[in-house]
Amino acid sequence: MDYHPVVERLYFDANATVPPLPQVVEVVSSAMREVWGNPTSTHGEGQRARFLIEEARRSLAENLGVASAELIFCASATEALHLLIRGLRPALGDEPASAFPGEHSACLNPLKDWTRLSWLPVADAGTRTVAQMAANNETGIIYDMPQVPGAIRLRDCAQAWGKVAVDLSSCDSAVFSGHKIGGPRGSALLWMRSGLPWTPVLEGPQERRRRGGTEDLPAILGLAEAARHLPERLEAHARLHALRDAFEAEVLAWDAGWEVVGRLAERLPNTSCLIFRGRSGEALHMALDLDGFAVSTGSACHSGATKPSHALTTLGYSEAEARSALRISFLPDATEDQVSRLVDALRKILAR
Numbered sequence: 516m517d518y519h520p521v522v523e524r525l526y527f528d529a530n531a532t533v534p535p536l537p538q539v540v541e542v543v544s545s546a547m548r549e550v551w552g553n554p555t556s557t558h559g560e561g562q563r564a565r566f567l568i569e570e571a572r573r574s575l576a577e578n579l580g581v582a583s584a585e586l587i588f589c590a591s592a593t594e595a596l597h598l599l600i601r602g603l604r605p606a607l608g609d610e611p612a613s614a615f616p617g618e619h620s621a622c623l624n625p626l627k628d629w630t631r632l633s634w635l636p637v638a639d640a641g642t643r644t645v646a647q648m649a650a651n652n653e654t655g656i657i658y659d660m661p662q663v664p665g666a667i668r669l670r671d672c673a674q675a676w677g678k679v680a681v682d683l684s685s686c687d688s689a690v691f692s693g694h695k696i697g698g699p700r701g702s703a704l705l706w707m708r709s710g711l712p713w714t715p716v717l718e719g720p721q722e723r724r725r726r727g728g729t730e731d732l733p734a735i736l737g738l739a740e741a742a743r744h745l746p747e748r749l750e751a752h753a754r755l756h757a758l759r760d761a762f763e764a765e766v767l768a769w770d771a772g773w774e775v776v777g778r779l780a781e782r783l784p785n786t787s788c789l790i791f792r793g794r795s796g797e798a799l800h801m802a803l804d805l806d807g808f809a810v811s812t813g814s815a816c817h818s819g820a821t822k823p824s825h826a827l828t829t830l831g832y833s834e835a836e837a838r839s840a841l842r843i844s845f846l847p848d849a850t851e852d853q854v855s856r857l858v859d860a861l862r863k864i865l866a867r
Contacts, residue, residue, distance in 0.1 A: 525853050526809045529785055530652050530674060530844035535737070536697035542740045543699050546733040554730050555720060564732050571739035575704060578742045579691075581683060587705040587722050588735050592673040593621035595690035595705035598716055598726060599669060600625040603644065606712035607667065612644035613637065615658065617829040622646055622671055638663050649675035649689075653826040653842055655786025656777040660685040667711060673703075677745055678752045678783045687711060693734070696748060698741030702734040751847035755784040759845065762854050763787055769865065776827065776840070785845040790832065794865070796840045802864045808857055811842040 526534075535543075546567075552560030554568050568588070576583035589595040600622065608629045614622065616634045626632055626646065633639045635647060642663050648671040650657045657679065660668055670689040672681050677696035683689055688711065693702030705726075707713060719727015763775050766789060776788040791799065796812040803810050812824075823837035832840075843857070 524807050524809065525856060526846060527843045527849075527857060528809045528811045529846045530655075530695075530783075530842065531811060532694050532700070533697055533846060535694075535699055536741055536744060538744070539698055539737045539740050543733040543737040546736050550732055550736075554732060564730075568730055568732060568735055571735050574739045575742055578745065579681070579683060579704075579706065581706055582709065584723070585706055585709055587707070587725050588730055588738075589690075589703040589705050589726060590701050590731065590734075592671070592690045592692040592703045595703050596621045596671065597625050599688055599690065599705055599707065599713075600646075601628070601716045602713040603667065603711065604628055605714050607643050610643040611639040611641050612646070613639065613642050613661070613663065613666075614646040615648060617651055617654075617826040618646060618648055619652060619671060619673075622648070622669075635661060638666070642666050645669065646671075648672075649681060650679070650783050651826055653824055653840075654776045654788045654830070655783035655844070657781045657783065675783065677748045678785060680749065693738040693741060696741045696745065699734050699737040701731055702738035704738070748847055752784050755845050755847070755849065758849060758851065758854055759784060759787050762843070762858065763789070765858055766861065769862065776830065776832075783844075785847070785849075787843045788827075789841050789843070790827075790836050791839045791841060791865070792836060794839050796838055799841050799861075799864060803857075803860060806860045806864070808860055811844070812840060 550564050550567060552564040554561060554564040572586050572588070573583045576586055589598065611631045611633065612626065612629050613633045613635050614626055631639065638645065638661065643666055645661055645663050645666045646669040647658055647660050652674040657675065660670060662685070667688070668686040670686040672689045673692035673695055675681055676691050683706065688707045691704040694700045715725050717727045718724065721727055721730055763778070767773055767775065772792045774790040776790060800810055800812050823834045824840065827837040827840055828834065
């Protein structure tokens, strides 16, 4: 029998997902065992589930500084974006809209149904809808919300939440993802300021008739539990600035032709997107994976895609440069020793 040694794994793909917090695992497990009633039912089991959902909604609303009635529980940030944008389409879809061209496909795809769409920073006269992500999942670059008079402002906060402070005062709607902050997959939030011209697209009695389907109570409670730990998560991410900057300085010293995307811009403290000109980002990714390091060539939703990252080509990089990119995204508890081991492995691979 062949013996295959076990390679110790180190994880540097936190922008794709992170491990669930132990407290979240316990909350989800307990809810699955003990609170399995349908929240729509009027008997005691159902009403206990309903009470816990509303308590979770209240807690999350307090965390975000919004009214609890403005929050809708969803299964993913992708679903939340589709519900948001497709729900605004009947009232606003024939009027000018503007979007950041580097948006996640979960935002760009439903916008394809809109009649008149321009790309930020240009906003056509009379623009009624503006979509701008808080932080890019591939580059880590943080973006301000454009203030276009009279426009409804949509914000994808999935990647920023838990890494940097999120201010909703500059927008009218936003989406959040649970599994990016140590919550369970299958948990997400859609926030809409009261009064938006929005029509439900997934009808049903649940979520005040805004999103049909029996609520996933364990996922919702897990999301609320994860959000309770955001203060310490933000502190941990703030400490990553120095670690990330030292990592980038070391790698850039090896070759003057390599580059950190957005190095001079404000970025998420855990994210480093490197352009290794003349090399294949996919080949580097695979080699690091074999050596026990989980990294990414970009968005997890596009891994293995034949097209280069639109998030990079939008910034002016060529297709060849985009294909040479490698994204390193640190977990909040990443250590100097772990990063040193990644640096050593990357140096050896690049020297081959």
